[in-house]
Amino acid sequence: MISVDIEFFFATLIACAVCVYLAYEIYWSLIENRSRGDDNRKQTLYCCVRCGKVYTRPRDRDDEKTAPCPNCAFENIRLRF
Numbered sequence: 001m002i003s004v005d006i007e008f009f010f011a012t013l014i015a016c017a018v019c020v021y022l023a024y025e026i027y028w029s030l031i032e033n034r035s036r037g038d039d040n041r042k043q044t045l046y047c048c049v050r051c052g053k054v055y056t057r058p059r060d061r062d063d064e065k066t067a068p069c070p071n072c073a074f075e076n077i078r079l080r081f
């Protein structure tokens with residue numbers, strides 16, 4: 001049987017645990033960034049021509065081109081970039 005130094009064994013074990021933890025953290029940060037990007041794409045940006053307020057509305061359907069301003073209820077067309 002191969003004899004392994006107990007300190008080396010635990011050092012390897014801790015190194016493996018740290019690697020798994022880092023991989024887990026990176027994986028979840030990537031998942032979060034991706035879902036945040038999806039949220040941004042589902043939001044439509046509007047700018048009120050009457051009071052100048054910039055606001056967003058969730059994009060329910062693609063043909064929705066106007067949304068009422070939360071300040072003055074004026075119907076504004078969506079901004080395009």
Ligand SMILES: [Zn+2]
Binds near residue numbers: 048049070071074
């Ligand atoms: Zn307004």
